[in-house]
Amino acid sequence: EEKEQVEIKPPKEKRKVGITETALRDAHQSIMATRLRTKDMLPVAELMDEVGYHSLEVWGGATFDACMRFLDEDPWQRLRELRKRFKKTKLQMLLRGQNLVGYRHYADDVVREFVKRAVSNGLDIIRVFDALNDLRNMEVAADQIKKEGCHLQMCISYTISPVHSLESFAKLSLEMKGMGADSICIKDMAGLLSPVDAFNLVKAIKERTSLPVQVHCHYTSGMASMAYFAALEAGADVVDCAISPLAMGTSQPATEAIVAALKGGDLDTGIDLKKLVPVAEHFKKVKEENRNLVMGIEGVDVNVLIYQIPGGMYSNLVSQLKEQNALDKLQDVLEEVPKVRKEMGYPPLVTPTSQIVGTQATLNVLTGKRWKIVPKEVKNYFLGFYGRPPGEMDEDIKKIVIGDDKPIESRPGEILEPELEKAREVIKPWMVEPEDVLSYVLFPAVAKDFLIRKYARATKRDVGFEEALEGVAYPV
Amino acid sequence: EEKEQVEIKPPKEKRKVGITETALRDAHQSIMATRLRTKDMLPVAELMDEVGYHSLEVWGGATFDACMRFLDEDPWQRLRELRKRFKKTKLQMLLRGQNLVGYRHYADDVVREFVKRAVSNGLDIIRVFDALNDLRNMEVAADQIKKEGCHLQMCISYTISPVHSLESFAKLSLEMKGMGADSICIKDMAGLLSPVDAFNLVKAIKERTSLPVQVHCHYTSGMASMAYFAALEAGADVVDCAISPLAMGTSQPATEAIVAALKGGDLDTGIDLKKLVPVAEHFKKVKEENRNLVMGIEGVDVNVLIYQIPGGMYSNLVSQLKEQNALDKLQDVLEEVPKVRKEMGYPPLVTPTSQIVGTQATLNVLTGKRWKIVPKEVKNYFLGFYGRPPGEMDEDIKKIVIGDDKPIESRPGEILEPELEKAREVIKPWMVEPEDVLSYVLFPAVAKDFLIRKYARATKRDVGFEEALEGVAYPV
Ligand SMILES: [Co+2]
Ligand SMILES: [Co+2]
Numbered sequence: 021e022e023k024e025q026v027e028i029k030p031p032k033e034k035r036k037v038g039i040t041e042t043a044l045r046d047a048h049q050s051i052m053a054t055r056l057r058t059k060d061m062l063p064v065a066e067l068m069d070e071v072g073y074h075s076l077e078v079w080g081g082a083t084f085d086a087c088m089r090f091l092d093e094d095p096w097q098r099l100r101e102l103r104k105r106f107k108k109t110k111l112q113m114l115l116r117g118q119n120l121v122g123y124r125h126y127a128d129d130v131v132r133e134f135v136k137r138a139v140s141n142g143l144d145i146i147r148v149f150d151a152l153n154d155l156r157n158m159e160v161a162a163d164q165i166k167k168e169g170c171h172l173q174m175c176i177s178y179t180i181s182p183v184h185s186l187e188s189f190a191k192l193s194l195e196m197k198g199m200g201a202d203s204i205c206i207k208d209m210a211g212l213l214s215p216v217d218a219f220n221l222v223k224a225i226k227e228r229t230s231l232p233v234q235v236h237c238h239y240t241s242g243m244a245s246m247a248y249f250a251a252l253e254a255g256a257d258v259v260d261c262a263i264s265p266l267a268m269g270t271s272q273p274a275t276e277a278i279v280a281a282l283k284g285g286d287l288d289t290g291i292d293l294k295k296l297v298p299v300a301e302h303f304k305k306v307k308e309e310n311r312n313l314v315m316g317i318e319g320v321d322v323n324v325l326i327y328q329i330p331g332g333m334y335s336n337l338v339s340q341l342k343e344q345n346a347l348d349k350l351q352d353v354l355e356e357v358p359k360v361r362k363e364m365g366y367p368p369l370v371t372p373t374s375q376i377v378g379t380q381a382t383l384n385v386l387t388g389k390r391w392k393i394v395p396k397e398v399k400n401y402f403l404g405f406y407g408r409p410p411g412e413m414d415e416d417i418k419k420i421v422i423g424d425d426k427p428i429e430s431r432p433g434e435i436l437e438p439e440l441e442k443a444r445e446v447i448k449p450w451m452v453e454p455e456d457v458l459s460y461v462l463f464p465a466v467a468k469d470f471l472i473r474k475y476a477r478a479t480k481r482d483v484g485f486e487e488a489l490e491g492v493a494y495p496v
Numbered sequence: 497e498e499k500e501q502v503e504i505k506p507p508k509e510k511r512k513v514g515i516t517e518t519a520l521r522d523a524h525q526s527i528m529a530t531r532l533r534t535k536d537m538l539p540v541a542e543l544m545d546e547v548g549y550h551s552l553e554v555w556g557g558a559t560f561d562a563c564m565r566f567l568d569e570d571p572w573q574r575l576r577e578l579r580k581r582f583k584k585t586k587l588q589m590l591l592r593g594q595n596l597v598g599y600r601h602y603a604d605d606v607v608r609e610f611v612k613r614a615v616s617n618g619l620d621i622i623r624v625f626d627a628l629n630d631l632r633n634m635e636v637a638a639d640q641i642k643k644e645g646c647h648l649q650m651c652i653s654y655t656i657s658p659v660h661s662l663e664s665f666a667k668l669s670l671e672m673k674g675m676g677a678d679s680i681c682i683k684d685m686a687g688l689l690s691p692v693d694a695f696n697l698v699k700a701i702k703e704r705t706s707l708p709v710q711v712h713c714h715y716t717s718g719m720a721s722m723a724y725f726a727a728l729e730a731g732a733d734v735v736d737c738a739i740s741p742l743a744m745g746t747s748q749p750a751t752e753a754i755v756a757a758l759k760g761g762d763l764d765t766g767i768d769l770k771k772l773v774p775v776a777e778h779f780k781k782v783k784e785e786n787r788n789l790v791m792g793i794e795g796v797d798v799n800v801l802i803y804q805i806p807g808g809m810y811s812n813l814v815s816q817l818k819e820q821n822a823l824d825k826l827q828d829v830l831e832e833v834p835k836v837r838k839e840m841g842y843p844p845l846v847t848p849t850s851q852i853v854g855t856q857a858t859l860n861v862l863t864g865k866r867w868k869i870v871p872k873e874v875k876n877y878f879l880g881f882y883g884r885p886p887g888e889m890d891e892d893i894k895k896i897v898i899g900d901d902k903p904i905e906s907r908p909g910e911i912l913e914p915e916l917e918k919a920r921e922v923i924k925p926w927m928v929e930p931e932d933v934l935s936y937v938l939f940p941a942v943a944k945d946f947l948i949r950k951y952a953r954a955t956k957r958d959v960g961f962e963e964a965l966e967g968v969a970y971p972v
Pocket of ligand 1: 238
């Protein structure tokens with residue numbers, strides 16, 4: 021009798037995949053020198069809130085510094101303004117582990133206070149990475165993010181080397197799960213991730229951790245959209261995209277292209293292309309208004325594919341050599357980079373390791389003798405102040421570089437004295453709100469100038485931050 | 497006993513896939529207004545011949561016209577110069593069916609003579625398409641290509657409409673096989689092909705015909721590299737790419753990105769990335785030298801995705817409306833296009849149908865009354881002079897447009913009188929070689945000026961074509 025029932029086929033279940041829009045952080049950092057102002061963002065915020073993104077990346081990376089340094093803007097205030105307008109959409113930031121949003125390791129008290137304030141000012145998701153994939157550099161931040169009840173996304177900084185493998189990355193992701201990670205992000209800052217590797221890596225991480233996996237690629241080598249497509253086929257949950265005027269080149273794949281590409285298949289972004297049109301139009305206008313800031317990097321950078329050197333690092337090498345009138349040595353330097361990287365234990369090439377490796381390789385070639393001149397940063401690297409490299413450092417080179425100095429074995433953040441109290445004393449006279457002390461610790465020189473102006477605006481004019489934002493305080 | 501043998505796993509067999517490089521034809525047509533000169537190509541020819549491409553697209557499309565019109569170059573001579581240098585690599589061209597490399601239908605005697613000369617001057621593969629996918633417009637060319645012993649590749653002009661489906665395209669490909677096609681090309685001139693559709697379409701054509709399938713996409717919508725990846729997964733044999741400086745935007749995906757993307761997977765292009773570096777460097781230099789010719793279309797064109805209107809057609813509509821001071825009517829026109837296209841039987845939007853549909857849609861909006869003004873081309877379309885549309889034309893509209901005139905039922909090429917003899921008479925005084933008569937028939941006004949100069953150079957200076965090419969005759 022049961023068999024006589026008509027079999028009704030259920031409609032094919034589509035798997036839901038998410039899009040994180042990076043227009044307000046990584047995209048403009050990558051192609052407009054991090055110069056988008058809050059007033060370039062707010063007019064389109066309500067429209068973006070209706071799109072149905074998984075989340076928006078809006079804070080962290082270089083934006084904190086750039087706000088104060090170039091735009092006379094308070095990064096905290098930007099976050100609050102955005103939070104106010106994004107009522108439905110999750111907001112996320114990029115945190116450089118113990119480096120937070122700066123360029124050195126900060127003491128643990130700073131890390132904990134920063135995370136606390138970041139969450140209380142409106143973030144839903146914090147993505148944490150470390151240039152060396154040294155989990156100890158993410159430990160304190162991760163612990164505090166969990167304490168604040170925020171979504172902890174931990175990053176694998178993707179790279180290619182003899183000591184990095186599917187297995188090593190999968191193992192790393194499992195350790196991240198052990199640290200409380202709510203999701204894993206594959207961070208391909210250089211555009212090295214091929215679709216073949218993306219498929220295998222996502223599969224391995226999924227099998228090992230069962231956690232949601234998000235993929236973050238830059239288009240530099242031209243493979244990013246293919247990597248996304250393969251990653252999603254392998255089970256990835258979310259991919260990072262940028263609205264078309266701020267996409268491609270050194271930025272992310274275009275949101276519209278990824279949404280359209282998945283239409284009619286087994287995956288559903290839940291996004292209506294038509295809702296992206298006014299968003300694209302807005303940023304097209306903003307881009308036109310700021311033509312002079314748009315960097316000329318379009319298309320595909322072959323160097324990424326041949327030398328596995330990120331686009332930014334390559335152009336740095338070129339300009340360093342030009343300054344020395346030694347551009348004819350470029351090929352030698354390009355061939356020296358992998359040697360130095362090997363001797364340093366195969367660090368992924370991302371800020372700050374890309375600068376460290378690149379500078380040493382250039383010096384090795386220009387001085388005519390390898391490791392003859394060694395900058396302080398390179399010495400600190402060999403001393404363990406940046407953390408533990410993925411592979412073994414060359415012992416002979418290490419001896420040449422550090423001499424009789426003793427490398428640290430501990431977590432780099434552990435040896436730093438607390439910094440907050442002292443900083444509070446310094447800025448007491450012109451402190452407006454508790455976040456100011458963090459701005460100061462992170463970028464003392466820049467913040468001092470900025471905070472004095474902020475104090476003057478807040479007191480003399482007796483206006484709230486909100487009005488200040490839209491008034492004279494933020495001249496165009 | 498057999499079971500006791502040690503099982504030796506054979507190394508995993510990789511499937512060989514080919515790359516057709518379009519730098520010398522479609523890529524520069526798409527992003528440099530077809531302005532590459534033969535002397536921009538020759539210095540890198542020997543290096544390109546070593547890469548291991550499946551083939552190079554070097555001729556046809558708009559290049560024939562552009563050679564004579566803008567570059568004072570003989571297209572036939574270009575082909576011979578390239579052939580001389582490409583000793584290992586197959587050369588191919590794009591032929592617009594009965595339109596050859598021009599913009600109207602030519603008589604059958606012209607079609608046959610053109611194909612004959614194209615093959616005898618050095619082509620290995622001829623790709624034929626028709627804007628309406630009307631096989632009758634490819635019939636004579638296909639027949640002659642087979643007679644010449646040349647590889648016949650027949651194109652499906654890809655589009656999206658209620659009368660186009662996986663099934664209809666697969667059926668078309670089978671009919672092409674019946675006409676002798678050696679391979680099938682999916683020609684996605686507008687960048688509409690999503691990876692999901694690419695996968696299904698390739699699979700359907702492969703199953704139906706067992707012929708090699710080549711995919712040709714433009715990057716306009718940002719989906720092309722994903723479409724290639726999915727098409728190759730489905731069994732496609734060759735994809736069209738452009739070396740990075742001439743890639744992306746309205747051109748093809750970058751060769752380097754596709755080669756790198758497939759590395760380590762089941763597909764093997766057999767191409768060493770390092771061999772592409774000097775090719776990329778050469779065209780980067782050429783592009784820099786011709787900055788003024790590079791069209792500013794980068795990134796992703798959302799209109800392709802929303803309105804399914806090719807990038808070039810969209811910008812044409814905008815400039816037409818600007819001329820009329822009616823840019824505020826753009827939205828109305830964009831919404832009128834699909835209506836007109838429906839009434840015309842859903843032609844794919846490619847030269848010349850994109851211009852025909854776009855102009856009529858604009859007129860319908862600007863005059864305030866639909867089909868009030870009808871240009872000659874639109875009338876000819878309804879009369880059947882362009883061929884048979886994929887769907888049914890609207891009978892009421894047809895009546896309005898053609899009145900009492902009688903549409904033709906036959907193959908459009910059939911009603912044209914032979915053209916060669918008359919043309920030979922005209923150019924007799926300054927004919928240098930038999931190919932000249934074809935240049936004249938195709939573009940009488942342009943060719944007349946050009947051929948007179950060619951005759952003068954060939955006789956007065958008494959130099960062979962080869963020397964002329966590198967000497968005074970082709971001033972920089
Ligand atoms: Co990034
Ligand atoms: Co094309």
